[in-house]
Amino acid sequence: EGEFDLSYKTRYTIIESGEATVQQDIVLKNQTANFYADKFELKIGSTKVRDVKASDETGALDATSTFENNITTISVKFKQRVIGQDKVLPWKLSYVSNELATKSGQIWEISIPRLAKSTDITDYMVTVSVPRSFGPAAFALPKPLSQLQAANGQEFTYNKDQLLDSGIAMSFGEKQVFSFKLNYYLENKNVTSQNATIALPPDNNYQKIVLEKIDPAPLDIDVDADGNFIAKYKLAAKEEKNITATGYVEVFSKPFRNIYPRLTDAQKSLYTQPQAYWETDSAAIRDKAKEIKDPKNIYDFVSNYLTYNDARVSQPQIERKGAASAYASPKDAICMEFTDLFIAIARAAGIPAREVEGYAYTQNERLRPLSLTINQGDILHAWPEYWDDQLGWVQIDPTWASTSGGLDYFNKLDFNHITFVQRGVSSTKPYPAGSYKPNDQLSQKSVFVEFAKDLPFPTSTPVINLTAKDRIFSGIPLNLSANIKNTGTTSIIGQNLLLSSSKLAIKSPNPIDIDMLPPFASKTYNFKVETAKILKSDSDTLVLSFAQTQISKQIKIEPLYRLVFTQLFIISITSAVLIISIGLTLYKKVVT
16 A cells, blocks of 8 residues: 555446446556566455456456455456556456346346545546437436437446445436235134234335235225335134235335325334334444434445345344344344344434335345345345435435445435335334245245336226215204225325315314325214304305315205204194193093
């Protein structure tokens, strides 16, 4: 260190098959008077390479490469002895990799590991050339210094300062759509009927769900405190039920909306509490939280501190160790430990955080491993999210940041993470799809996800109904019942239920804010209304509206005295008078 300076001009040329050729023009500058370099080593995080070639002005140089512990090491032997301060040795290095660019469904992804920090590197310029056929850039991180549209390609340039903190991550394409088929099994072993639930993929800031069918249909679908879609069933005594949910999900790499109401102080307190596996009361975790207090620093610490242990993935039953154990044994981590440690430190620092479990598509499990084994047959992934007052819940992936050589999974995610459940109120429930199986079928798959070209036309069709008497009396409070049901395939988000009247006073909350109404969900709300005292009959029209749907109901308003002097009341009084009169007459005759 300090004896030589290095400057690089690196070009990544990616062809339509995804193969990347890397060409580097390197200048080695001698900072000493008496030494020379006879060998050079370049270490590349995570990526395997082939066809390594090196040369200088005298011709080809001896170049070899090895891959160990997820690191590629390229070694080059120099022929020239460049002795003397400020003397330079210009030379070239090239290699090929099939791991830098991958196509996932409709999205091309480019992932170039970050540059190792070194005081020897004085200059580092990078150009990435991508075919135009890849489509428009959905994102490029870091933001390139320049972007050029050439005849047959797109070129992006970066400098040293941009590549010290993270690698280059690019995605090309407009959208990613998956289809899914999820199988669930419920069993009631009791001799009486029981209620049971399953968790369906929810809508959130990163995904839009089209739920085409649930067979058999649930009694209802609730949204729990974490935003999960909980489908309700009633099982008869000793009944078994097989349920299949089919649909589509459109996935985004960044929040494309914010569907969450701002957390209250009470909710923020809830999401910073200790839970099983999130030991915020651990002294070591508390001390670390005092040292690193913002989400990015916690993410950087976790992704650099923990080491992914591939050997644990092959175990028949993978134990979830929790944050405290992960902190104490940093070299024995898989995705659960990366997730739990981030959540525990964030919560200890007062940052609301929770866990996401779901499906993550990967073509290279060494760079992007999946390690959440669900009942042996299905392998899912876990990643954390933290709360931001402007953005809502923000998903990140410190596991893949660590295993991919420092790619940025903080400022964006990707198009391949599908949420099955979000867990913050509890660290263990609800269970994701893949967890609902009979004991004799634990090794069978129950989660089926495939790429799809397009999202089917989503429908959000509310059916509303208002239950009220046709006639009411002035001055007497009346309870009305309003039912809304979503018969469409997508959630109705951020709407309110409004009851309108020109002559009735609505005493209950109105409108009623409904953050989310999932497909197949049905909800009933009560309104309390009353009228002023009137002396003559009148009428009014009640209008119930929800999500651009309205219904109306005509009601008749009667004065309060009509409640007393109704026809039935008059007949009753007349009958009573007659009975009394007849009784008195008969009594007098008997007495006489």
